[in-house]
Amino acid sequence: MSADVVPLRPKGGPPSLDPMLSLTASGMNSVNAVILERMQSKIPLIPALAGHLISGGGKRLRPMLTIAGAELCGYEGSRHHKLAAAVEFIHTATLLHDDVVDGSELRRGKEAANIVFGNPATVLVGDFLFSRAFELMVEDGSLKVLKILSSASAVIAEGEVDQLVAQREIETSEERYLSIIGAKTAALFAAATRIAAVVAERSEAEERALDEYGRNLGIAFQLVDDAIDYDSEAAESGKGRGDDFREGKMTLPVILAYARGTPDERKFWEDAIAGFCTEDEDLARAVELINRHDAVSATRERARHFAQRAIDAIAGFPAGAARSAMAQAAEFAVARRY
């Protein structure tokens, strides 16, 4: 257990990530050291490109979940540092490949790696980081952890392909959307949290509880990400406002606005998602329609449901700094505006 003092949430104040950050601060220092050390290579372009993204101000939420989960399980060893770094490498590899796939121009508020270094190097450095993640897991030596993370990696790739197939497909249902984000985002959240229980040698039931926490948190997190892309009140998200709209991605705000729309509005959505309306004025109309049908707040409401499930999934663990930080992180995931 951490001896750190976890700041309490001021009564009635907005949920904050601070308790999570305090809880995991010392562990994340060790994780960051592993990340920096193991992204090195005798080919200088590799750390240059990887570092562009890795030092680019990401929240490192996934490795943080491994550290927090280990705290929750009362784990006192250090095996999870390497494994948390492996999780972040897998995540970084998928981001690099995503940016190539989407032709992204911005990532975390600065030029995406594919713009600075080109698609070829970005694809290959993603492959390197992915391989390095497996090397770290092999060094740890747990076949159970390897199984969890290799299977999550395959599911992530399936989710990404499925998202690609659903792109520009106006008839995408909420069900299918949930299946896509469950694969492309929540599978790694679930695996990151689950492996903490494996390292701490806790029961199968506790493993499953941490898996559920991570999975539901991941869904909530992605729902809010997708809401923010259309949220006129939200601060600029690092990923570039309206990206999903221009790429014709069927996210929940669009699915709901389309479902709730008039025939005229539906015609607009059909054209927009097909790629015929991608100007700024089209984005403005999209945001207006989404507001008219409360699709952003409905998406946040859906997120709240999954966040609550995440919180309840870990209710069986002893109360304490770890559990309350993880619960508040789930509330924060719903409330955040960036």
Place this chain on the structure above:
Amino acid sequence: MSADVVPLRPKGGPPSLDPMLSLTASGMNSVNAVILERMQSKIPLIPALAGHLISGGGKRLRPMLTIAGAELCGYEGSRHHKLAAAVEFIHTATLLHDDVVDGSELRRGKEAANIVFGNPATVLVGDFLFSRAFELMVEDGSLKVLKILSSASAVIAEGEVDQLVAQREIETSEERYLSIIGAKTAALFAAATRIAAVVAERSEAEERALDEYGRNLGIAFQLVDDAIDYDSEAAESGKGRGDDFREGKMTLPVILAYARGTPDERKFWEDAIAGFCTEDEDLARAVELINRHDAVSATRERARHFAQRAIDAIAGFPAGAARSAMAQAAEFAVARRY
């Protein structure tokens, strides 16, 4: 040991891959069944894209090396079938990513996957196959095999990045070229052969011998591949004649022709590799200069050196069908014209 009869090489006839094909025929049937079963996914685009390449007539040389190595070690189990399939999945993933990186139009004589299915899906299905490879290894459960193949995968990615950096760089030395092909090609050949000794629970020395066989064979194989791209006498290679030239890749035929060239010829190479001479007539001139300086036959001579080292690396194993098939495969790698 295989009970199959391995055809003898007719005295003085050209070396053939047939003994290798006979030796591994039954094992490769099992490997192919694993490949077909494990490239499936509930997302139909994944087997469609993977199958486009996998059913596209590749030689499946790498998994064949695992099967042949197991024969050489007298292994009688079936664990190596899954592992050989994992090796082929890693190879397929790198080919898919290579084709995106190079913007290839042809692969194995037909339209490359990136042309048929687009770059995004090709990148993501590569990721899927790579993850699936690790799932197969985890199912097998040998941490030693996982270590060998995860480390080979990282080395391959490093080699690919290094090749990208050396592209259009006329001052690339033979040493650096050998380091690149040692990483991007020979590392997987070495790993594929080495894991056969691991599965057969042979000594560290025998593991190393198989590693050396694979590594030297891989270098010979890539040298000849690179020679064929400029070989006016060779049959059309499936990869599209002159691709390396147009992409400004510094392969050994160019390195030698440049080193042996007159100042005028060097000027041509500098412009060509920089990307200023990529017409058919420029390729014709390149082939003519390479012939003038015997750079194709010198490249094949270099390949012969590595093939011989491969043959000598397994000299300590008992004589028999497996050893002679593997030796002849190395001779074949040098003599082949496609």
